[in-house]
Amino acid sequence: KAGVTQTPRYLIKTRGQQVTLSCSPISGHRSVSWYQQTPGQGLQFLFEYFSETQRNKGNFPGRFSGRQFSNSRSEMNVSTLELGDSALYLCASSLVASETQYFGPGTRLLVL
């Protein structure tokens, strides 16, 4: 069974731009969660989607948003990028949110 895939794997943007990251979960998994990983803050929960609904969001500004499609694929968007948004963005999928989350390879975003 294929794992979680994320595209693109690497991205360079400049301040003020916006970016969209994509995540395809493991087949059959309906819950998709997003996390941000930085050296300073570690791994932080961004949001979780299940059946196209965002059920919760971590402590991030409104510039961070996402959505989930009917095939469970998910996208996250960051608008008006700031230097501090440079991070590894990880997507994780699970059958349902309460089960083990399996992580994708991540998208490494660099904001210049």
Next chain:
Amino acid sequence: ELKVEQNPLFLSMQEGKNYTIYCNYSTTSDRLYWYRQDPGKSLESLFVLLSNGAVKQEGRLMASLDTKARLSTLHITAAVHDLSATYFCAVDNSGGGADGLTFGKGTHLIIQP
């Protein structure tokens, strides 16, 4: 607010030795995860511990959970170089998963030949 603390944060050890990584968390939770991350890579699921007294073992790694003490341990037996990685514990915020996982800061483990 749920807090998860791991210690040590850095550990350098020799092959063949045993060691334990500790994970304390601040509020009641009955679902705890251990993940491994290699440099530049994503997170690999190692164990999920679901109840008090749970113990799981895979190769040279053994994880346990004491929900009353809010403590989990990851024990490494007779370490080998291939186990060098960063190990994270994570706790389910809500019990239902919808609030995501809260991670510890990770233990950077270096095993020297």
